[in-house]
Amino acid sequence: MSQTPHMGRREFVQLVTGFVGAVMGAVIGLPAIGYLISPATKRRQSEAWIPLGPLENYPVGVPTLFNFTRSKVNGWEKTVNSYGVFVVRHPDDSVTVLSNVCTHLACRVNWVPENQWFLCPCHDAQFGLDGQVLGGPPPRPLDSYTQDAVKIEDGNLFIFFKEA
Amino acid sequence: MNAEQKQQYKEKYANAKQHGVKFWPDIIYKDLLISFAIFILLVGLATFLGVASEPKADPSDSSYIPRPEWYFLFLFKFLAIYGQIPWLGKIEWLAATVVPAVGVLALFLVPFIDRSPFRHFSKRGAALAFMTVLVVTMVGLTLIANVPTTELSALQFISGLVLPALGMAAALLIPLFIKKDTNRALAWMTGVTSALILGLAVAVLVLSPPAAAAEEAQVAATLPEQILAGQDLYSVHCVECHGAEGEGGEIKGVEGLEGVILDPINARDVMYTFTDETLYNIIAYGQPDLGMTPFGLAYGGTLGPGEMENMVTFMRYTWDDRAELPAEVTAASAMPTLAESETPSYEVHIQPIIKRYCISCHREGKTNNNYIMDTYENVINGGDNAPNLIAGDLTCNTIRMLNREDLGDIGSAMPPTKALKAELVDVWVRWVLAGMPETAEDAAAAPSIAP
Amino acid sequence: MSTWQKLLNWFDERLGLTTIYSTVLDRKVPKVNWWFTLGSASMILFLLQGVTGVMLTVYYVPSPDHAYDSINYIMNEVAFGWLIRGIHHWGASLMVLVVFAHMLRTFYFGAFKYPRELTWITGVFLLLCTVGMGFTGYLLPWNQRAFWATTVGTSIAGAVPFVGEFINEVLRGGTDLSALTLARFFSVHIWWLPAAIIALIGVHMYMIIRLGISSVPTKED
Incomplete structure (x- = not known):
């Protein structure tokens, strides 16, 4: 069963899921870190x-x-x-x-x-x-x-x- | 649905499932792509459109025209059009509460209202027609929501109330009276009604005179912007009594307050003891017993809270020696300097001086010899004693007054309380000698004048 | 058995992961079209609103003295504040739109009929909650638009015969819009409605998994 085309499709979707999840996580997650630590990085001299x-x-x-x-x-x-x-x-x-x-x-x-x-x-x-x-x-x-x-x-x- | 129909449905559904797909990965895949598209759209909207800035809430500003969020506009407009109905329109609670309540209740009860066992659209003509007319009505009302109900009110009334009512009634009545080709009749009715509703809505939108484009209030967002906005307001509203630097002194040329001596407001005594709130309240309410008129909208003035807060911010950062003026502000608020061989122009050099030191008395609404220093022409030739400035003539009125000469009826030394700094007077002199160029290009073309 | 599999087994024995997988993910459903993605789109939007909303509360202060300034601060001073608020702002509009479209899809496809009547009813509750989120969230920036729209919006309740004035005062926490109004709108916006929405989504999803997603109606249906 593991060599059927269906499994290939399943793996493809897994890949897409991973990719989309990673992009969304990065687009929200990375700015989120900057957002949270922002006051500590900015100081008025x-x-x-x-x-x-x-x-x-x-x-x-x-x-x-x-x-x-x-x-x-x-x-x-x-x-x-x-x-x-x-x-x-x-x-x-x-x-x-x-x-x-x-x-x-x-x-x-x-x-x-x-x-x-x-x-x-x-x-x-x-x-x-x-x-x-x-x-x-x-x-x-x-x-x-x-x-x-x-x-x-x-x-x-x-x-x-x-x-x- | 009776037991047999239920059984039938269950069998059919089991069959559909049999020939169906797996939730994972087939369904999830589609969901994923749509979700991702939505996410990209949102990030795009946030990046390229952003969120418009709005002035701070001002409970005293009753002139503001409220607008609900766009998805409430249809209700908002429905209320307005409903109010146009003679007699019935006066019973507001019918439209404001009964109609929405019935609507929501009907929405909840949809499965018990539409009880036919059939699901395919060909067997649910009436329900689909009714819903379509309803949704089209919501779209139509949303479209015309910003057009005052008084404009083309008949068209609005037809588009927003009459046609929808007729359409929805027809959706319910057609199946009762037209037994043959019911779906065709329903489809025609829905199509025509929808086209008419939307057509009229668009017509109203196009034909109504465009509302005067609401002036996009520039909201000062960052601290430097706020300080500079506050400085401009201070220059207009406060300088005539308190002086360009808050130095106070004897008031000259202000009706009703002639000769009053003001304490400085830029001093530590004021800055260290008055909180921002105190300063704000003084601007808003004034001190009528001492002669200071109110400036806040709430007390009959013209300034909103945001504007007054900016003024306070300006005062605090400029005069309180415990606070530091951000470098951007120092740069932006400095008077434009003039290089040794540079020729001054109205736009670059003279206007900023006028804006800081003169405009408070010489603006719309002030009498001072009807001299209003708002444009290039008015500065030179405005008021009762024009011409004020003559190209190449250093004995013209304005230059003499800037040099502290009292010209009697024409005017006293200007500005009345405190002389302009020598280098600023020099800018005026060189400008007059150069023939009073208006723009920087004119100035570049003019012969250079040695200081 | 690899270490990875051992670890997986350890968790599976305790959490029943394979059971969840087979009942939630690995189930047969009828073939459906793209309109059936609107439900999951609504949920993704809710999740996004939740994440960005939680982030906004890091800086937002729900009081008339600070609400406006704190949002100004988020927009201009905080790194990526414009992005977080931008997504939350546009996400709100989009969520209303998508949830409404999801409702229309369900209606036009007759998917609310037996045995999914209760799914529809929870769905209507979810739609109302979404609109309620929009209404309460609209006031929070405490700007002119927010203040006056809410003044008018709550006044509509005043039109109810006999108890209108009372309802109006309950909504506003007094006769006027004040710190009390802002505080209760904030509370409803971040605690009450999200809690209700999460619970309702739970029930909604349970029924969808139990009953299966509806099929596209055919001529015989």
Whole structure:
């Protein structure tokens, strides 16, 4: 029975079924993957010079928190996100600007003057004045703004904020 | 069907099966090809026709003419034509509920209405004729659904109501009265009725004056499009009081608000504290106590929600320093720049300046010396004090006013609140010196003028 | 016995695959023409609508504040969103057309007669459900066309004597079109009607397999 022409026809239909199914699956399935992962593949870049106010406002040697906000579009909704940086002014009026986001699990760190370190409230990570890890789980020092991302114009401090 | 007929059918069917084919692969094969064709068709439609964009729902816009989905159009039109019947037409629930309900019920009961044991079309003339007239009527009604019932109403009435009623009645009556050649009579009746219904429908479609092509509302879809659309609206509706950059200041030349001092609306105080909704509401309702008129349709203005949302989006992205203006917008909304030796033209250089800085006061519906800056001719020779601009003459009114000269009755320095930037005034000067070319080609042909 | 066959046997013992194959696929049916493909075409369209519809719910938000923007987002920002929505949009129209044509085929061929009366009745339910899907789905984009068409469409119910106003308010979830209307239309569109359609297709198919597809009527029928 397996050599009758009927079986040939059956195999032919099987082939066509497979082909049509594969085409339909591909035409729907492949775009579907792109469709589902789409928000993760598209990011609006955000960058701007953020004014942090006059340099004199920042005491020498003491990290001072500065908060600023940026608005962002997620999908079709605008949200205003808040960001914090610690500004450390050095005696020669150069500055170190550190992000206040712990490099471990993104909690916000606080400056503890008694211990002269940044302490993360989540897992007790400690960072030094220049951001290096003193103890705890963080994999790397606090993110800092490089020298070309910091500028002082007419006594006012600016940082170049960039979010990819 | 009695027991014997049932038995007979079962035998015949078993026989047909015997001589038939296997479901797999024979039937499946055909199904597969059709399904695939449908799939290709759908992907084609989605790719090449797409889905038309529509403005956002606006409950305050009562001028919108509702249209149901196409497969409800026949019912929609039936209701409209039914309403034309004198006396009976006033009893709307008959057509709106009883007729559809009876229709659906009849559809359910088809196996119990058409009870003859016969299946072949030659023995079911009446049923087929009835259904055909019904379906043709639905097609006919769908065809003329967009023609107002007041146009050629007699033809519509005949095509949509009279002929179908006659046809369906005939389908039921012919078998009772014509015993010989019943099928032939039914076929003729169905053919003629269908041809008449469709013919009249097409005639109505062709003869009725074409409805004014509904203006395809351009819907701003992407963020940059929305911002630019909002900017254009802002330029028209807001600039006369709030200034081209939202800077505010003393209002000049606006009836009823002369001399009022406005706070800037582009400042952080406003942008950080007013939510989008607040801004939207202010545009929509205005602040009548402070002199700002409503702009939203809902409060007697002219703008729909989509338009006002675009304006808010424009304000937010342009003035709120926490948000970044997309690069496309910066490029598209910049005033066209003029190269060292380039000659400006009306279309490329002057019009965008007018659109941004002048149109708010000098447009239809505003009095300002009847000077309406909508076309090339009107810009040069419109209004009470024409000519406003004279080729090669830098002492003409417009140029003097742009240079902050107060010409008394003719007009004050323009724009009233804040001078145009020097480079924009320079564009006007060079344009006048070059003989005010209208198009870019004219400008290329004109002698170049050194700045 | 190859490993492949062993695996197949293992599943067959538990699922009865060969029984399904012999009753569903490997059965004799009368020779029929191309008009008989409309039923399976309806089902393919329903499946396509189901798949694309489920995909659309990934981004669509059924609230007056977000519905329009989320669809705008699907159409312009999401990769292939235009394709998914395009298929769903056109598929809806095509499905109404194909289901209706399927109904006409059944009528003209007398296929609703003994013993398939109940198949016809479930079919009419399926037709109504399809139209209901069209009606509820039409509102979801929350654009001008959707809003006003639904305003008028639900008002028709208001013409029913005595209880019309009440039915109208039940349909809309209040006197006006609002978030409540959108939410209940959405619910009906993605849960109630699809569930009903799936159940009805199940019964419809069961009867088709049990009774066999009708044959093309001959002169003697």
